[in-house]
Amino acid sequence: MTSPEAVPAGASPAPFLSLSGIRKVYPGVIALSGLSMDVRPGEVIGLVGENGAGKSTLMKILGGVIEPTEGTITIDGVERPALTVADSLAAGIAFVHQELNLFDNLDVAANIYIGREPLRAGPLRLVDTDKLHRMVKPLLDRVGANFKPNTPVKRLSLAQQQMVEIAKALSLNARLVILDEPTSSLPPAETEKLLDIIAGLKAHGIAVIFISHRLNEIERAADRVIVLRDGQRIGALDKEEIKRERMVRMMIGRDLKVQFVPPRAAAGAVALQLRGLQTATHPGKPIDLELRHGEILGLAGLVGSGRTELARAIFGIDPILAGEIMLEGAPFRPRLASDAVRRGIFLAPEDRKASGLLLDFPIAQNISLPNMAAHASAFMVARAREKQTAEEQRVNLGIKAPGVSVRTGSLSGGNQQKVVLGKWLAMNPAVMMLDEPTRGIDVGAKAEIYRLMRQLADSGVALLMISSDMEEVIGVSDRVAVMHEGGIAGVLERQEVTEENVLRLAVGQGLLAPAAVA
Amino acid sequence: MLKKDLWLFLLIIVVGAVVATINPRFLLPINLANTANQVGMFGLSALGQAIVILTSGIELSVGSMIALVGVLFVDFIANRNIPWPLAVLLMLMLGIAFGTIHGLLITKLKMQPFVVTLCGLLIYRGLARFYTQDATAGFGFGQNFPTLEAITTGRLFGIPAPFIAMLIATAITWVIVHRSVFGRYLYAIGKNEEAARYSGIKTHSVIIAAYVICQILTVISAIYFAMYTRSIAPSTQGNFYELYAIAAAVLGGFSLFGGEGSIIGAILGVVLLQELQNLVNLLGIPSSLNFSVMGGVIIVGVIIDQQWGLIRERRRTRESARIAAAQTLAE
Numbered sequence: 001m002t003s004p005e006a007v008p009a010g011a012s013p014a015p016f017l018s019l020s021g022i023r024k025v026y027p028g029v030i031a032l033s034g035l036s037m038d039v040r041p042g043e044v045i046g047l048v049g050e051n052g053a054g055k056s057t058l059m060k061i062l063g064g065v066i067e068p069t070e071g072t073i074t075i076d077g078v079e080r081p082a083l084t085v086a087d088s089l090a091a092g093i094a095f096v097h098q099e100l101n102l103f104d105n106l107d108v109a110a111n112i113y114i115g116r117e118p119l120r121a122g123p124l125r126l127v128d129t130d131k132l133h134r135m136v137k138p139l140l141d142r143v144g145a146n147f148k149p150n151t152p153v154k155r156l157s158l159a160q161q162q163m164v165e166i167a168k169a170l171s172l173n174a175r176l177v178i179l180d181e182p183t184s185s186l187p188p189a190e191t192e193k194l195l196d197i198i199a200g201l202k203a204h205g206i207a208v209i210f211i212s213h214r215l216n217e218i219e220r221a222a223d224r225v226i227v228l229r230d231g232q233r234i235g236a237l238d239k240e241e242i243k244r245e246r247m248v249r250m251m252i253g254r255d256l257k258v259q260f261v262p263p264r265a266a267a268g269a270v271a272l273q274l275r276g277l278q279t280a281t282h283p284g285k286p287i288d289l290e291l292r293h294g295e296i297l298g299l300a301g302l303v304g305s306g307r308t309e310l311a312r313a314i315f316g317i318d319p320i321l322a323g324e325i326m327l328e329g330a331p332f333r334p335r336l337a338s339d340a341v342r343r344g345i346f347l348a349p350e351d352r353k354a355s356g357l358l359l360d361f362p363i364a365q366n367i368s369l370p371n372m373a374a375h376a377s378a379f380m381v382a383r384a385r386e387k388q389t390a391e392e393q394r395v396n397l398g399i400k401a402p403g404v405s406v407r408t409g410s411l412s413g414g415n416q417q418k419v420v421l422g423k424w425l426a427m428n429p430a431v432m433m434l435d436e437p438t439r440g441i442d443v444g445a446k447a448e449i450y451r452l453m454r455q456l457a458d459s460g461v462a463l464l465m466i467s468s469d470m471e472e473v474i475g476v477s478d479r480v481a482v483m484h485e486g487g488i489a490g491v492l493e494r495q496e497v498t499e500e501n502v503l504r505l506a507v508g509q510g511l512l513a514p515a516a517v518a
Numbered sequence: 519m520l521k522k523d524l525w526l527f528l529l530i531i532v533v534g535a536v537v538a539t540i541n542p543r544f545l546l547p548i549n550l551a552n553t554a555n556q557v558g559m560f561g562l563s564a565l566g567q568a569i570v571i572l573t574s575g576i577e578l579s580v581g582s583m584i585a586l587v588g589v590l591f592v593d594f595i596a597n598r599n600i601p602w603p604l605a606v607l608l609m610l611m612l613g614i615a616f617g618t619i620h621g622l623l624i625t626k627l628k629m630q631p632f633v634v635t636l637c638g639l640l641i642y643r644g645l646a647r648f649y650t651q652d653a654t655a656g657f658g659f660g661q662n663f664p665t666l667e668a669i670t671t672g673r674l675f676g677i678p679a680p681f682i683a684m685l686i687a688t689a690i691t692w693v694i695v696h697r698s699v700f701g702r703y704l705y706a707i708g709k710n711e712e713a714a715r716y717s718g719i720k721t722h723s724v725i726i727a728a729y730v731i732c733q734i735l736t737v738i739s740a741i742y743f744a745m746y747t748r749s750i751a752p753s754t755q756g757n758f759y760e761l762y763a764i765a766a767a768v769l770g771g772f773s774l775f776g777g778e779g780s781i782i783g784a785i786l787g788v789v790l791l792q793e794l795q796n797l798v799n800l801l802g803i804p805s806s807l808n809f810s811v812m813g814g815v816i817i818v819g820v821i822i823d824q825q826w827g828l829i830r831e832r833r834r835t836r837e838s839a840r841i842a843a844a845q846t847l848a849e
Contacts (some may be wrong), residue, residue, distance in 0.1 A: 317715065343716030355716045358709045360777065369706060370717040372699040379698050402841065410834065410841075423717070 015040045017062075017091070017108035017176060017207075022071035024057050024231075031057040032033030032068070032231045039176055042197060042205040048215065048247055050470060050503070053228040055211050059178050062209075063095045064088035075102050094169030098181040100161050102153050109136040112168045139167040142204075144199050159190030160498035166197060176207045179445075183214055195221050211300050215244040227251055244509060252499040258450065258475025264458045267478065268293035269328075271462035272314070272345070272431050276323035281309045282486025283321050289481055290487060291431065296453055296463040298477025300470075300502050305483040307466045308350055312431045315347040316340040328430075340369055344430030348420045348437060352413075356420040359409030363401060366408050367423040374427075393422030398448060414445025421452065432456060433464040438472060450476050470499055484508050520553045522771045522823070526786040530756040533793055541800040549800075551678055553792050561788045565684075565691045566735030567763035568784040572695070572704045573728050574626065574776025575631035576712070579616075579638030580736050580763055584756030587612065587740035589655040592750055595666075596657045602666045607735045616642075617733030618832025621726030624752055639760070646752035656749035670745035679741045684785070687735065692781045704728060708776025763818050766791055773824070790815070 015038035024032040032054045039045065049055050060066045061073075067082035074080075075091045083091070102111050109132045110117075110234065118135065120128040136149040143163045162182055169177045180200075183191045191214075198208050198221050212218055214473040218225060225237040229252040234250050237243075271293045276286035287310060291297050299307045312318040314325060316334030323334060325332045327343055334340045341348070349355040357366050368386040375385045390404035397418040401411055408419055417437065424432060434453070438446040457463050467473050473480055480492045482505035489505040501511055538544045563580055568831065570577045587609050592604040623634045672679045695701040703724045706714040717723050743751055768774070769790060770783030794815055798808050 163744065315716075336720060337715055338718040338720050348714065349716055354710070355712045358706055358713050360709055361706070365702070369702070369714075369719070376699045380693075381697060381699055381702055407834075410837075430819065 004220075007138035013041050016076055017093075018074040019058075019062070020072050020074065022058070022061060022068045024054075024061065024066070025069045025184075027372050030231055032061075035071070035228075035231075035233050037226055037233070039209070039369050041175065041207055043223045044200050044208045044221050045208060045227065046225040046242070047211045048210055048213070048218060048225060048251060049228035050251055053251075054231040055074060055228055056180070057231075058228070059095065059180060059209070059211065061129055062088065062093055062178065074185075075310075080316055089172060092173055093117075093173035093178065094172055094176070095178045096162065096165040096169065096180065096182065100158075100163060100165055102161055104152075104154040105176035107150050107152050107169075108140070108147065108156070109133055111153055111164055112136055112149075112171050126189065135171075136167070139170050142170060142200065143167050144193060157190070159186050159193060162186075162194065163197065165452075166201075168233070168479070170201075174206060176209065178209045178211070179199060180211045181213070182210070183212060183217055191217065213507055215247050215509075218242070218247070219244055246506075248500060248503055248507070248509070252470075252503055258471045258477045260453050261450070261476050263294060263296075263454070265294060265479055266458065267295035267448070270326075271328060272464075273326040273329075274310075274314075274323065275326065277310070277313065277325060278321040278323050279306065279309045279313045279486070280319050280321050282306045285486035286323055287488055289491070291462045291464055293430075293460050293462045294457055295478045296457050296465055296476055298473045298480040298497075299466045299483065300468075300473045300480055301483035301506050303468065304485075306486040308435055309486075310466065310483070311347055311435055311466060314340070315345060315433065317347075341427075343435070344428070346370075346424040346427070346429045346431070347433045348417075348424065348435060350435040350439070352416055352420050357416060358406050359407070362405045363399070363408050363411075363419055365403040366419050367393055367404075369424060370423055371427050389426050390422070393419075393426055395427070397422050397452065412442075412445075414441040414449075417441055417445070417449065421449070425456070429456075429461050431462045431464070433466070435466045436468065437465060438467075438469070446472075470502065473502060474499060482506050520771065520780050520783065523780055523783045523786060525767065526783060526790065530786060530790050530793060533790070533797065537793070537797050537800060544796065544800055547676065549796070551673070551676065553796050555678040555679040555746070556792045556795070557785075557789050558678060558682070558684040559739055559746065560759070560792065561684040561785050562687055562739035562742065563736050563759060564763040564766040564784050564788045565687055565781065566732035566739075567760065568767045568770065568772055568779060569695065569704065569728050570631070570732045571764070571767050571772045571774060572708045572776060572779055573725050574708045574774070575725065576633065576635060576764070576774070577620070577644055577729065577732050577736075578635040578721065578760050579620075579840070580732075580760035581756040581758060582639045582642035582646065583613070583616070583733065583736050584740040584743055584759055585750065585752050585754075586642045586649075587737050588744040588747075588750040588755050589646050589650050589752050590743050591741055592655045592657065593649070595663060596655075596661055602663055606741060610734060613733035613737035614730050615731035619725060620733075621722075621729040623728070625722040625725050626818065638771070643753070646755070650752050652753065654749050654751045667745060670742050675733070677839060680746070683738070683742065687738070687784050688781060691735075695781050700724065701728070705777055710777075762788075762791060765812065769816060769819055807828070 017039040020036050022032055023036040035058060047055050061068050064083040064085040064087055072079045072081060073083055103114065113132060113135065116203065118128040118131040119125050133149040140149065143166050144168060145160065145163045145167065147156060147160060153164065156164065166177065182194055186194065195217065198210065201208055210218065210221060219242055222242055223239060225242050225247060227234045227247060228249060237246060269292065270290050272291040274287050274289040276288060278284065278286050301307050313320050316337045316339050327345070332343060353359060364386045367390045372381070375382050387404055393399065394401065395403055399415050399418045399422065401415060408416060411419065438449055441449070452466070453463055465477060474497055477497065479492055480490045480497050480502060482492070482502055484506060485508070489508065490511065492501055504511055534544065543549060565578060567577055572664050591605055591609055594600040594608065595602045620634050620638060623629045670679055674682055695704065701718050703714065706719060707721050709726055711721055712846060742754065766787035767779065767784045769787030770779060770785070772784065773780030791812055794812050798805060798811055803811065
């Protein structure tokens with residue numbers, strides 16, 4: 001059933017694309033439940049929602065990458081249950097991904113017309129470069145590009161590469177251009193240009209779906225805004241109604257399932273203090289932050305806000321540009337991860353398979369790896385001691401495995417994460433940093449890990465938890481620091497930790513006056 | 519010893535048996551001693567290569583180093599009257615220096631090992647040729663170094679000295695690679711350097727050490743080769759030796775991606791390669807096909823090993839699925 005769209009007075013063309021009752025169900029998860037939306041030529045639709053709200057899933061369905069479990073897609077009056085990528089392209093739907101899909105070893109023209117190059121010389125099938133460039137030039141003009149068709153893509157800035165992607169969409173006679181987080185990595189000047197391009201597309205009758213967390217840009221560019229939350233369409237806002245306040249309010253407001261367990265005692269002494277710390281990825285954004293013994297400090301923020309980079313800088317993996325770190329009151333200048341490990345500062349990285357574990361190693365060897373000194377005598381590995389430590393961790397953390405000699409890669413995600421934690425816990429951390437500790441882990445294992453974290457904190461460890469999961473942030477943290485574009489937007493004490501506050505800080509708005517906070 | 523090594527050992531026995539049946543000269547003591555001699559010298563350089571390959575690196579300059587060290591060593595002791603222990607020390611220092619340079623370029627400048635050591639291959643060969651003005655380095659008539667020759671070309675109970683040296687080196691290397699903390703780090707870095715770094719391992723130091731160890735073993739093998747051939751033509755001495763070492767390591771189960779392999783396997787690989795060389799001679803196969811036979815055996819061996827690995831992988835996945843299913847039922 002299509003939801004009735006309020007058609008504003010003054011001719012608005014009929015929608016050429018309609019989604020009706022779209023449901024996408026994965027085992028154990030309902031990604032989308034009963035979504036409907038219309039797309040009219042020349043309208044700019046802002047699609048907003050938190051991480052996990054279903055925006056990507058919806059766009060993937062439109063792009064033909066996945067099929068809905070239920071529902072129909074109507075294009076030009078023809079109803080179908082699903083699209084293939086070819087269908088989507090044929091219907092004029094162009095997807096510009098957040099991570100651009102360009103060949104950086106080719107030039108602009110080659111990228112735009114790849115697979116469709118104009119040919120010459122009959123059976124030789126050579127590329128007609130002149131014709132190619134003549135075809136590409138007007139497209140580049142339309143997007144306001146200041147580079148030539150023969151520029152190698154790898155020499156272009158991110159914003160310029162985006163222009164190429166949009167030009168490519170135009171070359172495909174797109175009727176709908178979907179932009180996924182186009183501005184999240186752009187500096188303000190380039191963002192302006194992108195908004196101009198969007199206005200240009202609109203003027204040509206091309207519809208745009210603009211997915212973004214940058215609510216002020218959505219405010220400026222969108223004709224309509226659709227808000228998703230937990231896979232459902234919460235509501236829509238029309239032109240004058242599009243205000244950041246309303247969007248934020250609609251994005252939040254679910255029931256939080258994670259029950260907060262308060263700390264046993266008040267936080268202790270300051271374990272880690274960051275003074276004007278600047279990372280190489282976000283220069284010019286000095287960070288001041290305190291982490292106390294016995295507390296769980298949640299570090300929230302949007303993707304790209306610099307949280308992982310901060311943890312990596314503290315851990316010694318990435319270089320520090322400026323500022324200093326005080327560990328237990330003394331200056332700490334890590335040059336290598338081994339420096340941090342030696343001082344009891346540990347990191348469970350975001351991508352446990354790539355950087356947290358050696359999947360081919362048995363569990364016991366993963367657990368002993370950062371602490372070989374304690375598991376060796378005279379430089380020889382003491383396998384018995386390794387096994388013992390691993391067994392202890394297996395019992396403590398409840399790692400479900402036939403034994404500690406099995407290959408770590410054979411464990412489930414939750415158990416793999418426990419191995420990552422196990423190797424650090426066996427070394428009595430002073431500061432434990434966890435980057436997305438429960439990503440890809442089932443609910444049961446999540447609860448266990450939260451319990452472990454609380455236990456750790458109660459025993460005096462200072463925990464820093466980076467998380468993009470709102471429930472996790474609110475349900476587990478004693479305090480929450482929110483990062484925004486490389487800097488700390490604000491730090492919330494327990495009583496201020498609400499979804500609204502976290503989100504507002506994360507998208508760059510300030511907090512409301514205290515009276516307005518629940 | 520891994521199961522893979524056992525199969526390789528059996529293969530060596532079988533091939534040996536077949537050759538012996540066709541041409542009993544294979545089992546003549548002089549033939550076995552000769553083969554053992556070759557195995558000893560090539561084995562020393564294979565050990566070094568294996569360690570580097572374990573870190574997912576490669577050392578292509580081994581052959582050229584053998585030439586360079588060969589001409590330098592012979593010149594030092596034959597023409598410049600440098601006492602041979604000092605000459606050996608100087609050669610080792612050279613190897614350590616080069617190994618450190620390779621390691622630094624690879625870790626600090628993040629250059630690819632292939633590129634760095636390929637340039638080493640070219641540069642050192644050139645230096646060797648330049649040093650002797652392309653002349654062949656050799657000992658003068660009647661020049662003798664009794665102790666040195668006893669150590670490098672002598673026999674102990676009929677077993678050639680290089681073979682004994684190789685056995686000793688293998689034992690030490692085996693302990694280092696398979697039992698020591700350093701060895702554990704080698705495997706970790708080879709499997710996943712990033713994860714190793716995130717576990718607080720000083721990956722750069724370990725990698726540099728691997729290249730230094732390789733060069734030390736290469737220098738030792740170079741001295742053995744030099745004393746064996748006694749006349750070193752700098753443009754051909756050690757030619758392709760790095761490839762023999764790599765081939766042996768591959769046969770021994772080392773993956774060029776790093777993180778896998780057994781020292782015993784590498785030595786068995788050397789034995790098999792020398793056996794094949796011997797086979798070509800004794801079976802009357804034209805010696806021009808020498809390399810072809812070796813190449814053929816290596817590729818067949820790697821294919822079999824890979825396919826076997828896939829079968830094992832499939833079995834493992836089915837096993838994990840079974841365990842997971844059993845666990846869900848239990849919950």
